[in-house]
Amino acid sequence: MTGKITAVKAMEILDSRGNPTVRVFVALNDGTTVSASVPSGASTGENEAIELRDGDAGRYLGKGVLKAVANVNAVIAPRxxxxAAGDQATIDELMIDLDGTPNKSTLGANAILGVSMxxxxxxxxSLGLPLYRYLGGTACRRIPVPAMNIINGGAHADNSVDIQEFMAVPFGAPSFGEGLRSIAETFHTxxxxxxxxxxxxGVGDEGGYAPNLASNEEAIETIIEAIEQAGYRPGVDIGISLDSAASSFSPDLGTTYELSRSGGGRLSSSDMIALGERWVDKYPILTWEDPLAENDWEGFRRFTERLGHRIDVVGDDIFVTNTRYIERGIQEKTANSVLIKLNQIGTVTESIDAVRMCRDAGWRYFISHRSGETEDTFLADFAVAMDGGQIKTGSASRSERIAKYNRLLEIEQxxxxxxxxxxK
Structure with a gap:
């Protein structure tokens, strides 16, 4: 049996972008005292759970989270x-009911998630278990393959690159430690x-370099050059993972795409699919996240139909870790993989439910950080517990990213x- 909750208290802290976020402390009657800190996204889907901000322009430019903190202390804590701390699903459901909205807009997903974590x-x-074993069970032992962000663009950088993330994936390494070493060396090369x-x-929000390049394609080619110069084989030792975050350059969040940063012009869904086919033919791409915008369900489906047998087509903004949208995606064959972000849905239980739905459908699922992160390592343990096989948690710079990698090294040891x- 776990200890019983004797105190829940929140405070306002800063995330990796210097914006306020929520930290929650929980104490139990057996002497346990822990905390958890909530991340924040810049590139967000319109159906994500709501991150409650104060809106006071005279304080943190309106981004304060004192309302969310007060909701933890005055509304959630007394209940x-x-x-028992072990009653995770009951506690999460209680908070969802207290909020009473489908997107957690009353209490704030940042308040609810902080408590849930x-x-x-x-x-x-309280049970004397590492977090990954508590969440994942005694047989839990798979360390995820890291997808390291090494070039930033889009909403995460102020440069000439439309695509948000270009990542190096050490899928051919014999261990997590060796894989991390290979992509760290590639990053420095x-x-x-x-x-x-x-x-x-200079680096972007997630620690990848943010140079002005002649095209989006030049970013891939430069990464391949770095892989080779670091002594590794593209497509054998290290592959490429992309996150287009296509909603960020789709003015209608649908079928129109403006590649204005790189001078790529206006494209249709069909143009984007054709571009995807060219790149997958030409480069060692393993996964492609959000290749189309969040409301372009038909474009997403056609992209998956054409390329899903060759790569993982990952839905992020289109699914927002929400079983309602994931279920639709499974029925319509919209993608074949889902990105799992705890703060997109707002509780640990709902995140696990999303993972379970993917497993039942035979889909892959990848655990992900946010662009506004903290030094909290919950994500690393959660990725091991969920046995998904891949984690996105940034580059080999910025301590809020390195903290997750170091925690995974500890778990592997x-x-x-x-x-x-x-x-796979």
Whole structure:
């Protein structure tokens, strides 16, 4: 049995972009005291759970979260006192009912998720278990393959690149540690290449470099060059993962696409699909996230029909970790994989429900950070617990990203020879 909750308290802290977010502390009657911190996204789907902000222009430019903090302290906390921390689903459901809206707009998904994560961590600590084992069970031992963001564009950088993320994926490595080493070396080699060309080596929100390049395609080709110069084989040791975040350059969030940053012009859904086919033919692409906009369900379906047998077509903004939209996607064959983000849906239980739906359908699912992160490592444990096989958590820079990688290294060391690491 886990301890019972004796205190729940929230406070306002800053995330990796210097914007306010919520940290929640939970104490149990057995002496357990833990905290959890909530991430925040910049590229968000319109159907995501609502992140409650104060809107006071005189404080943090309107981005304060004192309302969310007050909702934890005054509304949620009194209802949880005396409950067992191990009753995760009951606690999460209680908070959903307290909120009373489909998108958690009353209390705020940031308030609810902070409590949900802290309760899970408290229960694990109370039982003397690592968080990944508490959430995933005793057989949990697969370390995810990292998709490291090494070039940023789109909403995550102020440069000439439309595509939001270009990632290196060490799918051919023998272990997580060796895979992390290979992409970290590629990341540092990429910096040397950019410097040699007189290009900027400043980083974007998720730690990838944000140079001005002649085209989106040049970003892929430069990464391939970095992989080779680092001593690895593109498509054998390290592959490429893309996140178009196509909603960010679709003015109607539908069938029109403006590749204005790179000078790529206005494209239709069919044009985007044709571009996808060219790139998959030409480059070692393993996964492609949000290749079409969140309301372009038919375009997404056709993209998957053409390329889903060759790569993982991952839905993020279109599904927003919500079983309602994932179920529709499964029925319509919209994609074949889902990105799982805890704060898109707002509770640990609902995130696990989304994973379960993917498993039941034979779909893959990838666990992801947000562009506004904290040093909290909950995500790393959650990725191992969910056994999904891949994690997105940024580049080999910025400590809020490195913290997750270091936690995965710790878990791999703890598991020792029993640890598993494989792509599919």
């Amino acid at each position: 949880l006192i005396g409950m 802290a309760v899970a961590r408290a229960a694990a600590t 990429l910096k040397k290449i950019l410097k040699s060309r007189g290009l900027a080596t 703890e598991l020792g020879a029993t640890a598993l690491y494989y792509w």
